[in-house]
Amino acid sequence: MIIRDLRASLINRDLWLYLAWQDIRLRYRRSKIGPLWITLSMAIFCVSMGAVYSQLFKANIAEYFPFLSISFIFWGLISGLLSEFPSLYIENSAYIKDIRVNPFSLLFRLTTRHLITFAHNLVIVVGAYLYFGINPSFAILMVLPALVLVVLNLLGIGVSLSLLGARFRDVAPITQSLVQVVFFITPITWFPKLLPHDSLVLKLNPIAYYLELLRAPLLGQVASLDAWLVAGATCVVFWSVSAWVYTKKAGKIPFWV
Secondary structure, three states: OHHHHHHHHHHOHHHHHHHHHHHHHHHOOOOOOOOHHHHHHHHHHHHHHHHHHHHHOOOOHHHHHHHHHHHHHHHHHHHHHHHHHHHHHHHOHHHHHHOOOOHHHHHHHHHHHHHHHHHHHHHHHHHHHHHHOOOOOHHHHHHHHHHHHHHHHHHHHHHHHHHHHHHOOOHHHHHHHHHHHHHHHOOOOOOHHHOOOOOHHHHOOHHHHHHHHHHHHHOOOOOOHHHHHHHHHHHHHHHHHHHHHHHHHHHHHHHHO
16 A cells, blocks of 8 residues: 555655645745745854854864754754654645545645755855865765665654654654754754764664765765664664554554644
8 A cells, every 4th residue: 555655646646746845935935035044044043053152062163063053954854854744634634635645645644845945945054164164074975875874764753643643643743852852862953973972862763874974975984884884774663663553554644633
């Protein structure tokens, strides 16, 4: 069942690609600069945090600001998806009740919308490169496969999380609370080197590995083999669990919402 619905959604990708872009356009339809507000608000946040936290951590701003801005941009993608997955079918209940909707089309629409926002925010990385005179190395080519792997992990989580959120309304606020906790225990505003290499805060936190995969190439570094192995292993686990949950429960979505 999951293979059938996944294949059908990919074949009809024009639908959810169009709807995702329309979501962005409608949000900023009366704005003069449109979606660039996404980038501007993120840039202001990164500059403010970078100026303050570089002083708190006694860090060189030329090293800290690129680290912080890249971390925040990728964290925005990860946290945004994790926070919205549980309420996905509830927010689209009008469509689900009236017409036959492929659940994966809604999932891909949400993911694409966040990827568009993420693409806008990459302008900040370019700005950091130009301001601090950073020359990207060939390692930057690894950011694309890393992004694909991380998004696959998030989709694997999203399949199960969206179904659980449709069945149990408490899942959404619980997930949002957990996302806030994960923010503080993940190296986003602080360098991983501040903790011992064998720290459980890093070793047992898959989000830390995802961020390393995504951040390292943009900082001219090579992500560790452990990060690739963990991301690959969690991808298999998440999709295996989601395949079982989807096969058992997807047909009940219209009754739950």
